[in-house]
Amino acid sequence: MTSFVSLSSAMARGFFRDRTALFFTILFPLMFLVLFGGLFKDAGASKTDILQIGAVPVVDQLPAEAAAGLDQVLAVTRTSDRAAALEEVRKGDKAAAIEQVGGELIVHYSAADAVKSATVRGIVESLVQQANLAAAGVTTPSVTMRAQPVEDQSLKAIQYMTPGLLGWAIATGATFGAALTLVTWRQKKILRRLRLSPVPLASIIGARVSVSIVIAAAQCAMFIGVALLPYFGLQLSDQWWAFIPVMIAGTLAFLSIGLVAGAAAKTPEAASAIANLITLPMAFLSGAFFPLDGAPKWLQQLSEFFPLKHLVSSMQDVMVRGESFAVTLPDIGLLLGFTVVLAGVAAFLFRWDDA
Amino acid sequence: MQPMSPTIKVEELRKAYGELRAVDGVSFEVQTGEFFGILGPNGAGKTTTLEMMEGLRKPDSGSVSLFGESPWPRNPRLLPRIGVQLQASAFFERLTAREQIRTFASLYGVPARKADEWLAVVGLEDMAGKRNEDLSGGQQQRLSIACALAHGPDLVFLDEPTSGLDPQARRNLWDVLRDISAQGRTVVLTTHYLDEAESLCDRVAIMDHGRILQSGPPATLVRDLDAPTRISIETGTLTAEAARGLADGLEVTDDGVSLTIATRTPAPVLSALAERDALRGLSVRGATLEDVFLHLTGREYRA
Incomplete structure (x- = not known):
């Protein structure tokens, strides 16, 4: 037991003092979260830029509620320079320019972007109709429309990106951690030295497992902490904490992958290459970077074979989709089964020494 | 330990790597408390012989017995009784000297306070807070020896402990090694330095091409030469x-x-x-x- 504790602390110290490892395990994935989280923050609600030339009473006199609704779809910039405004539309910088001349609302649009101009024309037309209805004294229309997206909050990019990128970070951290420890300890003869001490092999592996779980927990804390910032606005479900067992099972699965890579590789460079070759394509094919909902059927079926797919989808289920802990159980079982098989392969390939 | 039985008994040890017969029928005994040296040029088979004695390699034929037991396969009863300093200094990455020795000591259940004493024995108290990457070659060798001794083994294996050191550092290390031997431990050392073997060892075995050419106390070997x-x-x-x-x-x-x-x-x-x-x-x-x-x-x- 003492040997397990001291080996764990030696390994943990070695890791947390290694700036490169810290960067690639924690900061690098976090950078992706910050970058994509920032880029796709307004995804799905992108506004159309239009210009308003002079006073347009139909828009200016909208009731507050309607004005706010308009704000969500149109970004209106006011200008008094008619010629410059038309030029901007012609160049495609703005989708349209509107002006009101007496009772006539004119929409200047460019035929170059048919979709955007159609959007603006549709919106402006509805404004005109509302104004006409109001003028005719109709305050409660007989038919109203309410728009309701079929997707829940999960459509927001940060919602699926946080568990996705976190899953990828955990996978990378565990795989590289195990592979590089095994190779460098063998190369630096630390394994040989440990073999000459009465420490059981189980203590060495147990130490690596516990350090990897601590690192995964640190990754989770950083990711969730950053994603919860108001700027990114992650909304966690009620049973979000149920991701913890999934995270542990996932860490074990990728540790076993790393142990196989470390047992097969002779140098740290080879171990990194193998680990990259496994984790990077898997991240793309498992929905860690983008959702697979729109992917071809064969890819969705293929992804079922990857442990990362099960890690990510289970984490999404409990963290943001509002599913309960029970939903993750099959995935946890799969991840643990995967771990047992690969750990067996790693044990078969294990060598204390180079020669 | 029965009295009069040798600590180490090596009989007809052989190990080949392909065509190369690295160790080709080596036999010797080392008595309790003896400082035994295996001397020879690089490639003579010293390290392979030592690794078979430590239980790191399986002999092709022949036998090794330490305290009456075989070191192969990995023998947990034997491991706490032997201390090994490897040719390459095997340290945990980015740990300080104190953390290194405490980690190694704890693998044998030796408390941290006891481990710290060993830093003093090898004269590294002032370096305790330094990481092994920042130690000089001589300091690393001394730390590596301290790590091999932290659990108080009866039998110590040292593989070329002074190779690559400057003359001053070598002589400092010799003093440390003499002290270890003076404490009654059995020490087996490989070296390619003739002066080192002559100065430290009670008995040396001269090895070349996988065979022991002659063995005995250095003074006797020289005297018998009648040069x-x-x-x-x-x-x-x-x-x-x-x-x-x-x-x-x-x-x-x-x-x-x-x-x-x-x-x-x-x-x-x-x-x-x-x-x-x-x-x-x-x-x-x-x-x-x-x-x-x-x-x-x-x-x-x-x-």
Whole structure:
């Protein structure tokens, strides 16, 4: 037991003092979260830029509620320079320019972007109709429309990106951690030295497992902490904490992958290459970077074979989709089964020494 | 441990790597408390022999017994009783000297306070807070020896502990090694330094091409060689002709720097030189293990 504790602390110290490892395990994935989280923050609600030339009473006199609704779809910039405004539309910088001349609302649009101009024309037309209805004294229309997206909050990019990128970070951290420890300890003869001490092999592996779980927990804390910032606005479900067992099972699965890579590789460079070759394509094919909902059927079926797919989808289920802990159980079982098989392969390939 | 039984017994040990017979029928015994050296040039099979003794390699044939037990396969009963310093210093990455030795000590259940004492023994107290990457070669070797000894083993294996060190660091380390031996531990050391074996070991085995050529206390090996003593004086102090006349059967050479007289009876030659007041630049050199090696292999010793 003492040997397990001291080996764990030696390994943990070695890791947390290694700036490169810290960067690639924690900061690098976090950078992706910050970058994509920032880029796709307004995804799905992108506004159309239009210009308003002079006073347009139909828009200016909208009731507050309607004005706010308009704000969500149109970004209106006011200008008094008619010629410059038309030029901007012609160049495609703005989708349209509107002006009101007496009772006539004119929409200047460019035929170059048919979709955007159609959007603006549709919106402006509805404004005109509302104004006409109001003028005719109709305050409660007989038919109203309410728009309701079929997707829940999960459509927001940060919602699926946080568990996705976190899953990828955990996978990378565990795989590289195990592979590089095994190779460098063998190369630096630390394994040989440990073999000459009465420490059981189980203590060495147990130490690596516990350090990897601590690192995964640190990754989770950083990711969730950053994603919860108001700027990114992650909304966690009620049973979000149920991701913890999934995270542990996932860490074990990728540790076993790393142990196989470390047992097969002779140098740290080879171990990194193998680990990259496994984790990077898997991240793309498992929905860690983008959702697979729109992917071809064969890819969705293929992804079922990857442990990362099960890690990510289970984490999404409990963290943001509002599913309960029970939903993750099959995935946890799969991840643990995967771990047992690969750990067996790693044990078969294990060598204390180079020669 | 039964009295009178040797700590180590090696019988007809053999190990081949493909065509190369790295160890080719080696047998010897090491008694309790002995400082035993395996001496030989690089590639002589010293390290392979040592690794088979430590239980790191399986012999092709032959047997090793430490305290009456076989070290292969990994024998947990034996491991706490032996301490091994590996040729390459095996340290955990980015740990300080104190953390290294405490980690190794705890693998044997030795408390941290006890481990710290070993830093003092090898003179590294001031370096305790430094990471092993920041230690000099000599300091790393001393730390590595301290890590091998932290659990108080009865038997210590040292594989070329001074290789790559400067002369000052080597001599410092020799003092440490003498202390370890003086505490009653059995020490087995491999080295390619003849002076190291001569100065430290109670008994040496001279190894070449996987075989032990001869073994015994260094002084005995040298004495048995019956090699002449070499007396050198500065060239010009005495002519070679005059030197030959000092006594019978002298072998005289003059290389333009020193005039060297080889003799098996140095005393009369020295007094004759003194009488003639011809002692300028005098040096007297007896035979060394180098001469023994030369005699055994017929070739110059090259580490």
